[in-house]
Amino acid sequence: MTSASVELTNIWKRFPGGVTANAGANLRVEPGTVHAVLGENGAGKTTLMNVLAGVYRPEEGTVSLDGVPQSFASPAAAIAAGVVMVHQEFRLIPSFTVTENVALGESPRLLVRNSLEQQVGDLAERFGLHTEPGKQVWQLSMGERQRVEILKALWRDARVLILDEPTAVLTPQEATELGRIVAAMAADGRSIIFISHKLDEVTEFCDEATVLRGGATVAASLPVAELDKSRLAELMVGEATEVSIRRTRTTDVGDPLLEIRDLSMRDVHGVVTVDDVSLSVAAGEIVGIAGVAGNGQRPLADAIAGLAPIESGSIAVRDLDITPASPQARVDAGLAYVPEDRLGVGLAPRLNVIENAILRSYKSLTKGPFIDADAAEQMCEVLVDDYNVKVGQLDAPMAGLSGGNLQRLLVGRELAGRPSVVVAAQPTRGLDVQGVAAIQDILVEQSRTGTGVLLISEDLDELLALSDRLLVMHEGRVVAEFDPDAVTRAQVGEAMAGAVE
Amino acid sequence: MNETTLIGLFVAVIEFGTLLYLAALGETIAEKSGVLNLGVEGMMAMGGVTAFWAGVETGNPWVGLLVAAVAGALVASVHGLVAVVLGGDQVVSGLALTILGLGLAAFLGEDLVQERARAKFGSLNLGPLNDIPWAGEILFDQTAVPWLALALGVATWFVFTRTRVGLILRAVGESAAAADSSGTSVVKTRMIAVMIGGALAGMSGAYLTLSLAPGWSEGTTAGRGWIALALVIFGAWKPGRVGLGALLFGGLLALEPRLQTFGVEISPILLSMLPYVLTVGVLVLLSVRSRNRPSVAPAAIGLAYRREER
Numbered sequence: 001m002t003s004a005s006v007e008l009t010n011i012w013k014r015f016p017g018g019v020t021a022n023a024g025a026n027l028r029v030e031p032g033t034v035h036a037v038l039g040e041n042g043a044g045k046t047t048l049m050n051v052l053a054g055v056y057r058p059e060e061g062t063v064s065l066d067g068v069p070q071s072f073a074s075p076a077a078a079i080a081a082g083v084v085m086v087h088q089e090f091r092l093i094p095s096f097t098v099t100e101n102v103a104l105g106e107s108p109r110l111l112v113r114n115s116l117e118q119q120v121g122d123l124a125e126r127f128g129l130h131t132e133p134g135k136q137v138w139q140l141s142m143g144e145r146q147r148v149e150i151l152k153a154l155w156r157d158a159r160v161l162i163l164d165e166p167t168a169v170l171t172p173q174e175a176t177e178l179g180r181i182v183a184a185m186a187a188d189g190r191s192i193i194f195i196s197h198k199l200d201e202v203t204e205f206c207d208e209a210t211v212l213r214g215g216a217t218v219a220a221s222l223p224v225a226e227l228d229k230s231r232l233a234e235l236m237v238g239e240a241t242e243v244s245i246r247r248t249r250t251t252d253v254g255d256p257l258l259e260i261r262d263l264s265m266r267d268v269h270g271v272v273t274v275d276d277v278s279l280s281v282a283a284g285e286i287v288g289i290a291g292v293a294g295n296g297q298r299p300l301a302d303a304i305a306g307l308a309p310i311e312s313g314s315i316a317v318r319d320l321d322i323t324p325a326s327p328q329a330r331v332d333a334g335l336a337y338v339p340e341d342r343l344g345v346g347l348a349p350r351l352n353v354i355e356n357a358i359l360r361s362y363k364s365l366t367k368g369p370f371i372d373a374d375a376a377e378q379m380c381e382v383l384v385d386d387y388n389v390k391v392g393q394l395d396a397p398m399a400g401l402s403g404g405n406l407q408r409l410l411v412g413r414e415l416a417g418r419p420s421v422v423v424a425a426q427p428t429r430g431l432d433v434q435g436v437a438a439i440q441d442i443l444v445e446q447s448r449t450g451t452g453v454l455l456i457s458e459d460l461d462e463l464l465a466l467s468d469r470l471l472v473m474h475e476g477r478v479v480a481e482f483d484p485d486a487v488t489r490a491q492v493g494e495a496m497a498g499a500v501e
Numbered sequence: 502m503n504e505t506t507l508i509g510l511f512v513a514v515i516e517f518g519t520l521l522y523l524a525a526l527g528e529t530i531a532e533k534s535g536v537l538n539l540g541v542e543g544m545m546a547m548g549g550v551t552a553f554w555a556g557v558e559t560g561n562p563w564v565g566l567l568v569a570a571v572a573g574a575l576v577a578s579v580h581g582l583v584a585v586v587l588g589g590d591q592v593v594s595g596l597a598l599t600i601l602g603l604g605l606a607a608f609l610g611e612d613l614v615q616e617r618a619r620a621k622f623g624s625l626n627l628g629p630l631n632d633i634p635w636a637g638e639i640l641f642d643q644t645a646v647p648w649l650a651l652a653l654g655v656a657t658w659f660v661f662t663r664t665r666v667g668l669i670l671r672a673v674g675e676s677a678a679a680a681d682s683s684g685t686s687v688v689k690t691r692m693i694a695v696m697i698g699g700a701l702a703g704m705s706g707a708y709l710t711l712s713l714a715p716g717w718s719e720g721t722t723a724g725r726g727w728i729a730l731a732l733v734i735f736g737a738w739k740p741g742r743v744g745l746g747a748l749l750f751g752g753l754l755a756l757e758p759r760l761q762t763f764g765v766e767i768s769p770i771l772l773s774m775l776p777y778v779l780t781v782g783v784l785v786l787l788s789v790r791s792r793n794r795p796s797v798a799p800a801a802i803g804l805a806y807r808r809e810e811r
Contacts, residue, residue, distance in 0.1 A: 076684040091679040093672055095795040104672050105683035107665045138795050152683075 003067030005031040005191040006052065006083075006160055011061035013047050013215075021047035022058065023215035027193075029160070029208075031066075034182055034192045036202040036224065038236055039212035040292070040458070045195050048212065049162050052193075053085040054078030065160070079105070082159035086149045088168060094138035098131055098148050102155045124151055127184045130177075142269060143174030150181065161185065162193045167201055168294055171271070179205040197236070197292045199229045199497040211235040229499045230490065237460060237493035253468070254283025257334075257452035258304070258421040263313030265299050265476075273299040275476035277313075281421060281452035286443065288467030288484070289456045292496050296476035297456045298340055301425040304454070305337040306330050307345075318420055331360070334420035338411055338427050340456075342403075346410045349399035353391050353409070354380040356398045360413050387412035388438065404435025411442055422446060425456045440466060460489055474498040506762060510755055511639040516713050518751030519647040520705055524729035525736070525743050526654055527701025531577075533661065533738055534694035535674035535801035538580050539595030542726025543602020544699050548573045548706025550610040553717040556620030556710075557613065565620055566646075566707045573703020574696040576602050581695040585688055588805035599726070607719040618715035622646055622708075646708050651744075653701070658740040670694060674799035677806035687806045702726070725754070731780040737787065737797045750776045 006029040013022040022044045029035040039045045050056045052063060054072030063070045065081055072078040075085075092101050099120045103111070117133040124131045129147045137145060146166060153161050163182070167175040182192050182205055194206055202209055203224055209232065211219040219235050258281040265274040274296045281287045291297050302308035304315055306327040314323045317333045325333065339345040347356050357380040358365055365375045380394055387408045391401060398406065407427065415422065424443060428436040444466060447453050457463050463470055464484045472480040472495040480495040524541050531538045538544075548569035556565035576598065583594040622644035625631075630641045661667040672680040673690045681687050709725075710717055732750055736743030753776060757769045787797055 075682060079684060091676070091682050093675040093679050093800075095675055095800065096672070100668060100672075101679075104668060104680070104685075107668060109665050111663050111665065111668065 003064075004028045005066055006193070007062075007064045007067075008048065008052060009062045009064075011048060011051055011058045011063075013044075013051060013056055013058045021215055022051070022061075024217075025061075025212060025215060026217045026220055027052075027210050028221055029191045029193060030221075031191055032186050032189045033207040034186050034194055034205055035221075036194045036196060036206035036209040037212065038197060038199075038202060038209055038232065040197065040236055040460075042458070043212040043236075044215035045212055046164060047215075049085060049164060049193065049195060052078070052160075053083055053162060055085075079156060079158075082157065083162070084153035084156060084158035084160070085162040086146070086153060086164065086166065088164050090145050090149050092137045092145055092148055095136060097134055097136050098140075098151070099133040101137055101148055102133075102151050105152060105156050120151065120155070123154055127154060127181055127188070129181055141174075142169040143171065143177070146170065146174075146178070147181070150185075154185070158190065160191045160193065162195070164195045165197075165294075166194070167196070167198065169269075169271075175201065197497065199232050199499055202232065203227070203229060213238050229497065230494055233493035233497050233499060234490040236497070237489045253285045254450060256280040256282050257318055258423075258454060259314075259316045259319075260304070261314045261316075263300070263303060263315065264311045265296075265303055265308065266311055267299070273476050274303065274310075277473075277476070277478050279454075279471060279478060281454050283420075283450045283452055284447055285468045286447050286453040286455055286466050288463035288470045289454065289473055290460060290463050290470060290492055290496055291458075291473035293458055295473045295496075297473055298425065300473075301337070301340065301423055301454075301456055304330075304335070304423050305339070331417065331419075336414040336417065336419035336422045338407075338414055338422065338424040340425035340429075342406055342410060343399070347398055347406060350397050352393075352395045352397055353384075353401075354394050357383050357409060357413055360417060383409065383412045383416060387442065402435075404431045404438065407431060407435060407439055408442075411439060415442070415446060419451060421452045421454070423454045423456070426458065427455070428457070428459065428462060436462075460492060464489070464492075472496055506759070508635065508638050510759055511635075512643070513755035513759075514748060514752045515639065515643060515647050516751070517754040518748040519650045520708055520713055520725060521729050521732055521751050521754075522650045522654065522744055522747035523705035523708060524702045524726060525732040525747060526650070526657055526740060527573075527698035527705070528730060528733045529698075529736070529738055529740060529743055530657060530670075530701070531695045531698030532733055532802055533674045533799055534670050534691045535677060535799050535804065535806075536581075536585060536691050536695050536698075537591045537595060537803050538577065538584075538598070538695060538698055539592060539730065540576070540580055540598025540602060541702050541729050542722055542724065543599040543606075544573045544576050544702035545602075545706040545709070545722045545726045545729075546606035547576050547602045548703025549710040549721060550606040550613065550706075550717055551703070552707030553610070553613055553616070553618070553710040556618065557616050560619050562620040562622045562707075562711045565711050566704055569703040569707035570700040571703070573699040573701070573706070575699070577695050577699020577702070578692070580699075581692045584805065585691045585695060588807055591803050591805070603722075610717045610719065613717045614719070616717065618711070620711060621715050622712040644712050646712060654740050654744050661740065671799070674801055677801050677804070681806070681808060691806075702729075705729070728754075728776050731776050734798075735776070735780045735783050737783070738799065749779075 008027040011022045011025045014020045025044060025048050037045050051058050054075045054077050070081060099117045102120050103116055120133040129151055131144060131147050166178060186192055196202055206224050208221045209224050210217060210221055260277060260279050263274055263277045267273050289297055299308055303310050314321055317335050320333050322330050322333050343349050354376050358376045362371060365372050384391055389405050389408045428439050443453055455466060467484050470482045470484050471478050472492060524545055528541055551572040552565035552569035555568040556562055580594050580598050583589040584591045624642050625645055627641045631637045669685050670690060673687050677687045728750055732743055732746045736746040753772055757772050760767060760769055
């Protein structure tokens, strides 16, 4: 048996804070093949690739290339050994030309522009990468920029290319073209590792697939040709884990409190992020939204909160059209928002606990032009008590609190205004077990008092346990609606992967 | 206004232009690598005082120029240590460098104030070229320093646009992360650029105390370091345009004391404001270009670089 081009054996990687991202992961990639690495968010795909690319050093396990054990001290060392990673955020210099960006890693001492451009053009031609070597990168589309990144890797004669969710920023046409480029590189004897959670692409572009779950490899080097999508989806999401708190579903739902009609959005590049979404949340109901990250959940949440412009459609809270309203007017209408980006959007890390606690309601605490400090402290103490936030000093900066306590304070602050509708985006992500349970309890409690809750999460167990109805988003659309009591994880997984029509 | 005063004016334009160009060229190199160094005035003063001292000691202006370059680079390395290696705030560190450089220069030069200049750059003697009417006196009756500045400018342009070193330097100034991921040492590149910048600012100071206004007194730099800083922006970080700007701003400096002789009724104070007004004008012009187009300023200027670690 010839040695594999890449072999990762029993990789363990833990991060400070106790998160174990890789727990005995394995990967074996044959030369000249396109190998998919599949898994849900948090399955450890990116960490494993960063280990291979020299960004992280694993605590345990070995990395070998062509049968030779390696120990990369830095990304530069990995590049020198022929492993190049194309990250999701491109590392290109907008004011440089394509050629300058490509040549940055390796260039002659004296640059002769025409001949360099010729060489870059020839290399691009060889792999069917359409690009204009003399153009500046800021003038290029996202697809063209990705081709420049790939060209950079080929310029350094990378033997192993890692593409981290390469189609996330591409149009369908560009994705098809990427498939051709990837095939051309594999035909040239290079190994391509294709990180994805889109099953269509995996079955279309890849030869073999390795599936990760919970930081470990659950299926290694499966020949893609012999697999169907539902089998892959099942492997990705796994069988039901331990039975978590199954709440009794709300049987008698009240009036619709949040109504979204035909909502469509585009991002700054003009790519459709939310595509004709309609949904409603009734009083006392928890509506879950499942989906792989980047399928429109975040823009949807931002649109409801009034933080992102929409293209068409309408949003109403208690029959009041808030489509054109400011974020403050939406709060006044009874909307509360627990944003995904806790410390960036939700809280001000350098302000102290009291200041953060009153950010929403400081207007009611004024004494002339000043804030009534005593009233503010009192309000903060009530919040800290009610939501069991463990704090040291109330006048210490917020940033010192743990993730769970930050979230308790944030959720508490948002709920203090007695909202009719709560939009919670990834409210338990990154929290420890206790923190997760606390936040889930708060949300369930809130729904019992007649509040409508829209819960956006990547944790399928959480969604299945809490939701009355479960919607699945894929590529900006709501593609399926399930009754959480009558659905399997595999069925939801298929819908998340876009395998349902 | 007669021929002699006019020729005198043009000679002064070249002289002041050279003074500004040396310092601005150095700052251009530093800023292209992503490091703003507001300490130009301080580095110039340190260059001026050490050059004058070395000139008095050795009687050789070239030794003075060399000493000034070394002194400027050393002072700049303080900024490099704080702002590049330790990742401190570039604005704060640069301002501190100006205050430090001016103070230290005044302290070191206390006993040099009465000293008579023993070393001065002499005019070039290029034989028949010096006899050409007008050009002979304006261009060739100069010292070698303006020609040196011109050569350094051309060299900088060549390095920026035609060499690997220049590509790396510009990349570091545009996106330290992109440069880092392609295997370049961001800190080393920036440190060298800052020190070259300091050396050129020091040489500018040397030209001041050994040629333009021989002698040393506190405050002799008179804010020219700040004009050089504005000049970098005015010249859009391009060595050639910065050179043309140096002649323009140098012209304004040369005009200032001559206005009355020419019988023009403008306050010299208004004239001394002009470089800054022009710079603001250029900034406005540059910013009304296409929105998507990246700014001409190095994108990473003022940003400390730390490799991201999880």
